[in-house]
Amino acid sequence: MSIFTRREFIKLSKGFLTVTGLAVILGPVIAYFYPSSLEETPSDPVLVGPESELPPGESKTVRFGRYPAIVINTSEGLRAYSAVCTHFACIVKWDPELYEIACPCHDGFFNPYNGEVISGPPPTPLEPIKVEVIDGDIFVGGAA
Ligand code: FES
Structure with a gap:
């Protein structure tokens, strides 16, 4: 017996990948436009x-x-x-x-x-x- 169903696991994975992907993409963009002083x-x-x-x-x-x-x-x-x-x-x-x-x-x-x-x-x-x-x-x- 597993904690998640297959469908829940896929849904959680998609959410995690979306958040991680946004952080990877947006981090450098934000650093570019707002460089540290x-x-x-x-x-x-x-x-x-x-x-x-x-x-x-x-x-x-x-x-x-x-x-x-x-x-x-x-x-x-x-x-x-x-x-x-x-x-x-x-x-x-x-x-x-x-x-x-x-x-x-x-x-x-x-x-x-x-x-x-x-x-x-x-x-x-x-x-x-x-x-x-x-x-x-x-x-x-x-x-x-
Ligand atoms: S970055 Fe645009 S003039 Fe220097």
């Missing part, structure tokens, strides 16, 4: 590398918690931002010829000095990250 970033500063390896006008992208950060050696000094575009979370890149931070997904462009949107669909500026040089090494993040 920088609140999930490391509490300790993250080493970018020696200052001597980031000449003026160049950038470096480093892992910063779950997301990358972009560090740019601008003509006004070092700047660091979350590299996650504020539009649909693509990863932005430094364009040294335009001297702007560019998002390749929908042609969003950001000001390298303050992260403000220059053009394109991003609704808000890039999130700034503290950047400092300690004993010749660049660090991002850490306590303000």
Whole structure:
């Protein structure tokens, strides 16, 4: 004698598979449209590398918690931002010829000095990250 009839077992299995399938499909979709903010970033500063390896006008992208950060050696000094575009979370890149931070997904462009949107669909500026040089090494993040 079994606990379930064959029909009940099939019904329960269908329900379980439906719920599991929805979770598998909807989880990444929700994560895509609502990416985590920088609140999930490391509490300790993250080493970018020696200052001597980031000449003026160049950038470096480093892992910063779950997301990358972009560090740019601008003509006004070092700047660091979350590299996650504020539009649909693509990863932005430094364009040294335009001297702007560019998002390749929908042609969003950001000001390298303050992260403000220059053009394109991003609704808000890039999130700034503290950047400092300690004993010749660049660090991002850490306590303000
Ligand atoms: S995701 Fe960056 S412009 Fe759309």
